[in-house]
Amino acid sequence: MHMVHSTKREAYLRLQDNKSNMRLKSRPSWKRYGNQMLSASCTAVVTKKGHDEIPKGNRRADQAAEAAAKQPPPTEDQAKVLICKQEPQPSMPNYEFYMNLRQFEPHGEFIEIILHKWQNDYELLELNHDYIQWLFPTRTQGRNFYSTPLNPQETRLMVNTSEVQQRLRRAYKMMLKFFGVKIVGEEEDKETTEVERAENFASRFENLTMNPHNNLRITRILHSLGELGAEEYQVPLVRFLLKEILIKNRLPRMKKSAMNFFIPAVRDSQDRQDLLFFAWRYYFPKEEFIWGNHGELARYKPKPVVAALLPAPLSEWTPVYSEKEKKWLTEEPGGYGEDGWFQMENGRIVLPATLAPEIVRALHASTHGGREMMEQQLEPHFYVPGMSAICKATAQQCVTCAKNNPRTGPSQPPGKQPIGLSPMASLQIDFTVLPPCKGYKYLLVMVCTLTGWVEAFPTRTEKTTEVVKSLMKEIIPRYGLPLEKGSDNGPAFIQNCLQQLARLLGITWKLHTAYRPQSSGKVERMNRTLKTLMSKLCQETSLGWLDLLPIVLLHIRCRPTPQLKLSPYELMFGRPTPLINGLRGDLRALGETKLNDQVVMLGKSMQKLNTWVGDNIPHFLYPSLHKYCPGDSVWVKEWKNDPLGPKWRGLYLVLLSTPTAVKVAEVVPWIHHSRVKAAAASPEPAWKVVTDKTNPLRLKLTKTTAMST
Structure with missing residues (x-):
């Protein structure tokens, strides 16, 4: 009898253990659960009478215990399968949203409503910042903390569901139109993955320039396309944006985002290399081209030392004289040294025309002196053909000097402002x-x-x-x-x-x-x-x-x-100030005649005052007070007075100009000409803006090669 009760007790404990484990939020490992199920004996609570303590009055529990006692204990593999069935499935809010089963949060809409009613509502797409994390989910948490990052099971399910893939491409086209871009062949029903400008690109590109937070949206879209199996759309979009930024100079505020975020978002490594090479070809200035993890690159940055500011020794260069120079040197008194340099009779070394600009740049990098200073340093020791022109061009093209040197040349007159033609106008x-x-x-x-x-x-x-x-x-x-x-x-x-x-x-x-x-x-x-x-x-x-x-x-x-x-x-x-008693006599004694005469005289005085003021109105100077034209590259003076910081920032492209001010790219307000200085001409091909004489609002873009002066 005791053995029967003991067997019932073991079955009852196993049943209660199963129920409690199903209620636990944090599931136990299958091994621990299997050991509990496989245990051959359980500790029975024995009363003073010597019987197992089983709850009374619970017939269903007794019947279930007897049935469980007759079943053999599960094996270890069976326990593992049992636990896997009891494991809660991961939530899939992004999949449910794309299947049109739930709204995005907070206070959102279903995806079909977004794809239909939000299609051309650009103001709503711009001002609402909650939908983008749901429309293009990634594995990282966005600014909308109501959204959920993708998990592996959800990602696999969304990639293999045709309905999700169809809505993903519709969402991508909607956002492209919001950015002023469209799929090539979309109107002819011959869609490709390539993109081009849409009809509304001018206004939408202006919106991208004015609202740089859209750069984050583009980055998220690129990552989401790669996560959800639509990576074939990544490269065409990034290449299109690089063309607009680097070649056409339409989206200057997107330059850093394209290099630091758009290109790294591409999944295929070979595609990333091709995009980097494409960006390097059109990047200007070339010496500022750098790509990669900035934290990692900082480890390889050389430590600043004073020795780096010392001029490089002449032994670092190997002289190579041209045939014309060799013929000329044979007629000059002097001779070649052991290191290959030609030394004149007075001890000056002749620098080859091919090496002279490089050596002058090295000297300038250590001193950052101007043209006259470099000439005075070089002339006692070197003979350089065209030394003055080389020194001048080197000083003008130095970016560090351009950021810190003041603007040279005579100051232009400030001009005059037009004033009103009548009081309080x-x-x-x-x-x-x-x-x-x-x-x-x-x-x-x-x-x-x-x-x-x-x-x-x-x-x-x-x-x-x-x-x-x-x-x-x-x-x-x-x-x-x-x-x-x-x-x-x-x-x-x-x-x-x-x-x-x-x-x-x-x-x-x-x-x-x-x-x-x-x-x-x-x-x-x-x-x-x-x-x-x-x-x-x-x-x-x-x-x-x-x-x-x-x-x-x-x-x-x-x-x-x-x-x-x-x-x-x-x-x-038109009358004297009330602080001084200017009106003589008593109006009651003067009478009406005197009063009328005084009014007439006041009217004449008012007319004279208006004539006097009109003659002294400063005339507005319509001829331009500066030489900056659309298409020129300029430096803009920094407003903050940092003693050791750069005094000028840029380079900026002049878009519009008035007689007294200029409008440059990437800067919203107009800038007075006194806070601008011209940049040195670059040997790289540049875009030149030519205005139409008949229509000043019509611009013509031509590609020219500017020669250094």
């Missing part, structure tokens, strides 16, 4: 920062370019809403609609809502060139005048600037200007 606007006072920290200053009349409004923030509020509640009700407004490129002035409001009201809003405070000279000078006068009155009265602002504005409006000898108040209202 043209305004300059700017924010200036003041010490916090009663919750106010900023001062919105507006200055009339004709009269110098100033309006200043204290604000709590430096936002666009403050500008709109002051414009709609203060300026327009008092003075009417201005014709023109000018400001810098501050965040408050470049917002789309403010620019749209200006267009609706018919106001021309001019954004001045960056890093050129002289472009907003009137309002910048007014900021200084306001702060200076406020400082004086605050020190005398011990009041805050918010309380003193009205009296400060009154004093400034009544001050005569140095050029016109008239105050803004007189130019605005």
